Amino acid sequence: MSEFVRIVEVGPRDGLQNESKMLTVAQRVELIKRLADCGHKTIEAGAFVSPKWVPQMADTASVLASLPKFAGVNLPVLVPNARGMEDAIAAGAKEVAIFTAASDEFNIKNTNVTIAESYKRFAEVFDLANQHGIKVRGYISTVVGCPYSGDVKAAKVAEVAAKLLQIGCYEISLGDTIGVGTPKSTKKMLKAVLEEVPVEKLALHCHDTYGQAIANIYAGLEMGIRVFDASTAGLGGCPYAKGASGNVATEDVVYMLNCEGFETGLAMPKLIETAHYAASLVGKSPQGKVAHALKV
Numbered sequence: 001m002s003e004f005v006r007i008v009e010v011g012p013r014d015g016l017q018n019e020s021k022m023l024t025v026a027q028r029v030e031l032i033k034r035l036a037d038c039g040h041k042t043i044e045a046g047a048f049v050s051p052k053w054v055p056q057m058a059d060t061a062s063v064l065a066s067l068p069k070f071a072g073v074n075l076p077v078l079v080p081n082a083r084g085m086e087d088a089i090a091a092g093a094k095e096v097a098i099f100t101a102a103s104d105e106f107n108i109k110n111t112n113v114t115i116a117e118s119y120k121r122f123a124e125v126f127d128l129a130n131q132h133g134i135k136v137r138g139y140i141s142t143v144v145g146c147p148y149s150g151d152v153k154a155a156k157v158a159e160v161a162a163k164l165l166q167i168g169c170y171e172i173s174l175g176d177t178i179g180v181g182t183p184k185s186t187k188k189m190l191k192a193v194l195e196e197v198p199v200e201k202l203a204l205h206c207h208d209t210y211g212q213a214i215a216n217i218y219a220g221l222e223m224g225i226r227v228f229d230a231s232t233a234g235l236g237g238c239p240y241a242k243g244a245s246g247n248v249a250t251e252d253v254v255y256m257l258n259c260e261g262f263e264t265g266l267a268m269p270k271l272i273e274t275a276h277y278a279a280s281l282v283g284k285s286p287q288g289k290v291a292h293a294l295k296v
Ligand code: HMG
Pocket: 014, 017, 047, 048, 049, 050, 051, 053, 054, 078, 080, 081, 083, 084, 085, 099, 110, 111, 112, 139, 140, 141, 142, 175, 176, 177, 205, 237, 238, 239
């Protein structure tokens, strides 16, 4: 039997947050429905962050309220602080994601606090999460390089990952936010993190800025990682990471995984159709390769 790899679809959050075209609630809902129909079991549905900082994620509560109950599909939302967590709980979220970075410079630009200060916010988020039985995933941005301070030390990533594990994150997603990683630097970073965090608690979140995402994901596979974040049509980037192109396209990752003999539970024809739909919503063509190669 094929080994299973879990894809965390981040297009409706990480993708749309950086597109200049603002979607309506109805369009965001339709995109999530189509992604669920592809077979996705984890779809990041939005963010309870300040709409002054990221206007694209405003109205996430309305998005959640408009979605049907999909059996077996998790719809995590991003929360930066207790205020976001309260909003997520009020909107009925069952899973959230907190986020910090391996570079203080980036974290300050992204959230107005240092990495250490972000832990204080997370303690408040966890108080609420524990009271309400909500699962918390943790993101670390800039795990290989930072747009403001350059190279990031693998030891720093490992230190932050250990902290997120210790405070109770069920999974830690390692984000190459600006896509500067190569297989060598990705493996070096993973080697350091794996000394602190068991492999089954890790996910890799690659951006394709320099076309290295699939190579880096393969490096992650070789190191035992079996959870990868990806974005339909390669939408997005990061509003506080100048020059970051989108997350790696989901359909490109799934194509590689299928060819390498892994199972994802995702239906390729629907992924392709959805990528074209997602791209059309933001007035682009799909950013990956496979959506073009397999278009019917
Ligand atoms: P701040 O200005 O320091 O916050 O922003 P504050 O506590 O001083 O509050 C200022 C105002 O914001 C107040 O309103 C608060 O009520 C409001 P005012 O009195 O001015 O009217 N506020 C909020 N409003 C809505 N939702 C909230 C919230 N909190 C406070 N949760 C804050 C701090 C964290 C809010 C801000 O910096 C922020 O929202 N940042 C979000 C940045 C973001 O979403 N970035 C993208 C996601 S990270 C990413 O993409 C990377 C990742 O994908 C992995 C990777 O690729 O590397 C995860």
